[in-house]
Amino acid sequence: MNALTKLSRRQSLQALALFGAGAAITRFHRPNTAYAQATSSSEIKDEDIFQFALNLEYMEAEYYLRATTGKGIEAADVGPDAGPVKGGSKVPFQSKAIREFADELAENELAHVRFYRKTLGSQAVSRPTIDFDAGFKAVREALGMPDFDPFANDMNFLLGGMLFEDVGVTAYAGAAPLLESKEFVEAAAAILAVEAYHMGMARSQLYQMGDKAQKAANAVSTARDKIDGAGDKDQGIERNGKANLVPATPDGMVFRRTPQEVLRIVYLTDKSGTDSGGFYPKGMNGMLKST
Template structure:
């Protein structure tokens, strides 16, 4: 059998659901024949990441300032954003944490736009209202509003941060340029700091927050495929701040698995939905 390109392997794996938390496995000959013939470029992966960073930055900026990303950082033809408003934080520390999150995610958007240059994709259309409504329904959280209070804000952030960490871990082995690998690793570390803080804060809020966070985790894991790549913040009656494999490593998700979560679908071949009503911009946009 001829050697597959990286994109061929990635596409076939996503369709078959053969990804495991330990890494990627080789597809069967039948799946290889159905795969795309072109190679995946580092820029394709960074464009994919930029789409996610746009969403995270919009979420945190709207929660902390009441408005989103400035026009100068959106591209020439950005999509619209539906939903989001300033949160009335009751806990001073959580409010300051939120400000730091917003600064970090906006910095990530600017980094990717600077690095990609003319290849930087515009902000895609983002729908927080439909996205969170669907997540709430799947997780059994009636009338969930992520901008209503401190706990809900952290739950909404956890939805993105956990997925971002696993997405960066899954994409990093696909990068070829040393400087791109270094950048992805550095951003992954920041996203992991975010995730750990949000999960620990939620755990300390008590039973209601713990159950809600675990429900979000279960809902995500049902979307991304058959492998177990998610963990709640409470397991066996104890705190679980760090979701990890038995080897103490971060879970890995392929771009297609990430797309299933943010598009809120468990089906292959979907190119829009959920938080991205018109899909992501760039090469990597289909589950």
């Protein structure tokens, strides 16, 4: 049993509120506004964390479904107050392997959306407004690719997916210590593993595409690290002239991000107190929505 599991849930949440650590094993940093707000009146609930995850899964499912089918999630799976989704189109895949990988990604992410909606029941949040056009417009500057369209070809599709998958893995790892229900912990761990498979495959395929793809992927990593907060929680797919397909800490563990660090990336901002922007022009739905 590690030091984290010896803490009570209330003690862990108090520490998180004070020190902002979804990754609270060895190091704490900037104050975590949303946790502080949530715990000032009541403890954050497992359902709040799953609602946060559902927001992310909506975006991933929409991205992959639009890339593979040309259309997004069906009305039955988005909730009664679903926001619109702007952008996205069917990718003209050239590689059979990448096309099949994309189909599997879309199937997995839609399954995650359905799992969370089923698990949360009446507490499931509807799909938030998602804007791929505005989000990727900002990403173009970070990539140094003014004509970058994630739906234009195989490489661009993988780069766009990498933006979500790397963040998703660190988000799940950061949220795991906060969950109280054993069943919720088991579910989050199982989904984290699938997201990590996705990430590893995308990074591997990009690396094999050569110098252009490697530089673009590293640019995505650098851009994320500039806005997510203090500390280095990102790694490109090439380091010191060698492949770096598995981003990991010196202890060989996955990096962990707090919800606020994740929100800075998807809102495309480095400012605290922001509750919308980037891919979510009207913000996420649920309690955890402010950087």
